[in-house]
Amino acid sequence: AAEAASCRKMAALRLAVSGAGRTFLNPSNVAGVSQVNMSFSALSRGKKAALSTLGLLTAGGAGLALMLHQSVKASELELHPPSYPWSHSGMLSSLDHASVRRGYQVYKQVCSACHSMEYLAFRNLVGVSHTEAEVKTLAEEIEVVDGPDESGEMFTRPGKLSDYFPKPYPNPEAARAANNGALPPDLSYIVNARHGGEDYVFSLLTGYSEPPAGVSVREGLYYNPYFPGQAIGMAPPIYNEVLEYEDGTPATMSQVAKDVCTFLRWAAEPEHDQRKRMGLKLLMGAAILIPLVYYMKRHKWSVLKSRKIAYRPPK
Structure with a gap:
């Protein structure tokens, strides 16, 4: 009798819980929640006009800022260098190695008198602009202080492939003293270190001119609109027939100017051609692999994506 009474109590409890659940889940008993309509068409005419005007002003301001950035930097009042059609600027274009060779000649005969390239060694030229025998001949033209020898003394020897390009000055103080206080920058990464890259260097080398009316330049400085401040301590380094190409x-x-800028681009990025060659190989491989991977994905997931899942409640 006690067991029958317990069963009747459990049945009554289940009936009460199920009834309460149905009452709670009944849509007629659920409090209505107002939906917020955020669509553009539901806005009033005034709000539509305000949002449209704000969008046009934002787009116009962004476009104007981009155009000003491309033409003139008004913050420093310096002329922005134009964009030149370099032969190596294409996605799959390599450097002109004949121009790199001529650019090294320009650096050696013109630029190396003041500017160093302390991160570039003679061995880097092998296979790029010169043969190994030619680079050995170039390296032997300089004398390098080495040692100590067996007697503890320093000695000089001809340069070799592992030696770096010689510096024109022993230290920065000597460089400043020889250039009226101006320190000639190292040219190893100058193309990457300046905004505009080789466009800036080319414009700087060919942009020397007489100062305009009302602009005075201090003695020992030269007017160049592409240099920050327009007054540069470097005299015009190149001119027509400044050297004779080999x-x-x-x-x-x-x-x-074009040849030395190409040489400086290679010096700042020796892996330029290899990087683009690897990118081309990657694109060619991806063109084959991506369709195969897409087909395998469709094949593996077709069973899961096409099956029908139905819920059958217990009776």
């Missing part, structure tokens, strides 16, 4: 190329000012 391959007979006419050494005009623009040709000399």
